[in-house]
Amino acid sequence: MSLRALLEIRLLPAILVAAIVIILPLFFPSAYYYRIGALVFIFALAVVGLNLLMGFAGQVSLGHAGFLGIGAYSVAIGPVHFGAPSWLCLFVGAILSGAVAFAVGRPILKLKGHYLAVATLGFGLLVAIVLTNEAGWTGGPDGMNVPALTLFGWRVHGSDAWYWIAGATFVGGFLLALNLMESPTGRALQAIHDSEIAARVLGIDVARKKLTIFIISAMYASVAGSFLALFNGLITPDVAGFLGSIELVAMVVLGGMGSIFGSLVGAAVLVVLPQVLTIFHEYEQALLGLIVMVFMIFLRQGIVPSVTVALAGWRK
Amino acid sequence: MAELLQFVFSGLTVGAIYALVALGFTLIYNASDIINFAQGEFVMLGGMTTVFMALAGVPLPLAALIAIIVTTGVGLALHRFAIEPARGASSVALIMITIGASVFLRGVAQVVFDKRFHSLPPLFGADSIQFGGAAILPQSLVVLAGATVIVILLWLFVERTLLGKAVIATAANRLAARLIGVDTRRIVDFSFAVSAAIGAIAGILITPITLTSYDVGTLLALKGFAAAMLGGIGSPLGAVVGGLLIGMIEALSAGYLSSSYKDAVAFLIILVVLVAMPQGLFGRVKVERV
Numbered sequence: 001m002s003l004r005a006l007l008e009i010r011l012l013p014a015i016l017v018a019a020i021v022i023i024l025p026l027f028f029p030s031a032y033y034y035r036i037g038a039l040v041f042i043f044a045l046a047v048v049g050l051n052l053l054m055g056f057a058g059q060v061s062l063g064h065a066g067f068l069g070i071g072a073y074s075v076a077i078g079p080v081h082f083g084a085p086s087w088l089c090l091f092v093g094a095i096l097s098g099a100v101a102f103a104v105g106r107p108i109l110k111l112k113g114h115y116l117a118v119a120t121l122g123f124g125l126l127v128a129i130v131l132t133n134e135a136g137w138t139g140g141p142d143g144m145n146v147p148a149l150t151l152f153g154w155r156v157h158g159s160d161a162w163y164w165i166a167g168a169t170f171v172g173g174f175l176l177a178l179n180l181m182e183s184p185t186g187r188a189l190q191a192i193h194d195s196e197i198a199a200r201v202l203g204i205d206v207a208r209k210k211l212t213i214f215i216i217s218a219m220y221a222s223v224a225g226s227f228l229a230l231f232n233g234l235i236t237p238d239v240a241g242f243l244g245s246i247e248l249v250a251m252v253v254l255g256g257m258g259s260i261f262g263s264l265v266g267a268a269v270l271v272v273l274p275q276v277l278t279i280f281h282e283y284e285q286a287l288l289g290l291i292v293m294v295f296m297i298f299l300r301q302g303i304v305p306s307v308t309v310a311l312a313g314w315r316k
Numbered sequence: 317m318a319e320l321l322q323f324v325f326s327g328l329t330v331g332a333i334y335a336l337v338a339l340g341f342t343l344i345y346n347a348s349d350i351i352n353f354a355q356g357e358f359v360m361l362g363g364m365t366t367v368f369m370a371l372a373g374v375p376l377p378l379a380a381l382i383a384i385i386v387t388t389g390v391g392l393a394l395h396r397f398a399i400e401p402a403r404g405a406s407s408v409a410l411i412m413i414t415i416g417a418s419v420f421l422r423g424v425a426q427v428v429f430d431k432r433f434h435s436l437p438p439l440f441g442a443d444s445i446q447f448g449g450a451a452i453l454p455q456s457l458v459v460l461a462g463a464t465v466i467v468i469l470l471w472l473f474v475e476r477t478l479l480g481k482a483v484i485a486t487a488a489n490r491l492a493a494r495l496i497g498v499d500t501r502r503i504v505d506f507s508f509a510v511s512a513a514i515g516a517i518a519g520i521l522i523t524p525i526t527l528t529s530y531d532v533g534t535l536l537a538l539k540g541f542a543a544a545m546l547g548g549i550g551s552p553l554g555a556v557v558g559g560l561l562i563g564m565i566e567a568l569s570a571g572y573l574s575s576s577y578k579d580a581v582a583f584l585i586i587l588v589v590l591v592a593m594p595q596g597l598f599g600r601v602k603v604e605r606v
Binding site: 054060107108110111112113114115117118119121122123125126129130132133242243246249250253254257282283284285286287288289290291292293296297300301 | 351398401402404405406407408409410412413415416417418419420421422423424426427534538541542545546549576577579580583584586587590591594595596
């Protein structure tokens with residue numbers, strides 16, 4: 001098989017990502033690295049979902065952490081207050097997020113640009129406010145403990161176990177997103193992104209397609225939120241807050257809007273960077289802001305698309 | 317009745333600050349289509365710089381002046397060194413740059429200043445004035461007066477001066493403005509400087525009432541952005557009305573419903589308004605050309 005034919009295999013990106021998941025631990029000197037790796041894949045999962053919405057459908061959401069929060073608190077409240085198994089709560093949370101996205105998305109996805117941004121921002125804040133104030137259910141601002149996940153009698157704990165679960169789920173989510181983009185819905189979304197009116201003229205049910213992708217991206221975020229809660233064993237309303245939403249958007253834009261692989265890169269940069277920057281103590285935040293600015297000024301398409309273009313130019 | 321009056325006054329005071337932040341958003345948006353999320357940091361810089369200048373022994377009026385000048389410089393630098401080099405980038409990328417700038421400024425502020433809460437002495441003392449059974453802080457009146465003066469000056473400026481007309485021309489159509497000889501880059505420079513100055517003044521005025529710290533900017537940017545969108549982005553009148561409305565809704569729902577759900581009520585109302593009026597209260601309906 002020639003190299004060219006190999007490059008044309010549709011599964012290649014997913015195989016590459018799977019290879020990254022498998023090979024990376026060979027270089028991990030300690031459990032701490034597994035922890036960071038797990039966090040990267042958990043956030044990357046949410047970012048893939050948001051990237052479907054932002055990069056492909058061209059719709060901004062500044063409230064996506066709200067869905068992260070719904071997923072996180074589902075696996076916290078379900079087992080604690082109802083005695084339900086965590087894995088079931090994870091699914092219930094995802095379905096709940098989808099249902100909320102359906103209810104919220106119908107009216108607000110009609111809004112455009114910055115108006116959509118402020119509406120989603122409002123939604124995210126509402127979730128965070130409810131989580132903060134319903135202390136009887138959620139433990140209030142201090143958050144609540146999350147019982148560990150038990151699968152077939154195996155109590156999942158430890159960074160390495162979560163690394164593999166998060167990694168495998170991410171590969172699955174990655175594959176799903178790639179396939180989705182090649183489906184009629186995916187093509188329709190890209191048409192909407194290019195020109196909503198042209199898409200409508202072509203007979204695409206714009207409102208419905210946008211709603212579909214909003215629901216899917218909400219479910220991605222919800223699953224990621226559930227993982228985050230189960231992995232950390234503790235959850236606070238901050239997970240659903242404005243800064244959380246901004247962070248997700250930053251990961252999408254930094255990695256590259258419309259690049260599914262960029263989602264992983266964006267998540268990796270913004271999860272790893274603060275860890276590295278802690279050595280600068282009080283200068284941490286200033287440096288983080290500065291690096292985000294420099295990235296966006298010089299790699300304005302996002303890291304992956306910019307590097308791809310640069311490499312293509314260099315090869316010529 | 318006295319209770320209502322009390323809530324209305326505190327709502328107007330906070331609302332005036334939101335309105336000023338929203339005006340900052342509007343100015344920059346009109347000149348450059350950029351939503352500047354570092355707008356809240358201008359407010360923080362105004363308050364914090366004044367506090368620390370005053371602590372260093374500088375007389376208060378001079379400290380305030382220095383704070384306004386410093387913040388204006390920061391606004392200009394933001395445009396020159398971060399926005400200008402990224403000219404032509406997508407609007408999301410530009411928003412990301414301003415968010416990066418806001419994180420950066422917050423980070424610098426916690427190193428240069430500190431992480432504690434600070435206050436300033438009110439201009440006319442701290443004794444509240446009794447008015448119709450409500451107790452009103454003199455500083456509230458200062459805030460309202462200051463905001464009114466800024467809005468009037470801004471209005472006079474765009475209506476009566478050549479530079480103001482150039483700002484309007486740039487907002488209406490950048491290319492056309494450039495064709496008739498407006499240096500649009502300078503206009504954007506100018507809008508960043510004025511937005512920063514307005515933010516700084518807002519910060520100085522409100523600090524005696526609400527205190528300030530290195531991280532007050534985030535919430536203010538969020539509310540100011542929401543106010544600008546509620547009013548209809550690009551409309552100065554909308555920004556002012558939006559800001560006052562959000563302040564009022566917050567104060568009234570904190571007073572009559574629940575203080576922990578005041579933000580929730582505000583954003584619920586914003587959602588309802590936007591669903592009913594997708595261009596905000598005063599926004600122009602954009603007709604898309606195909």
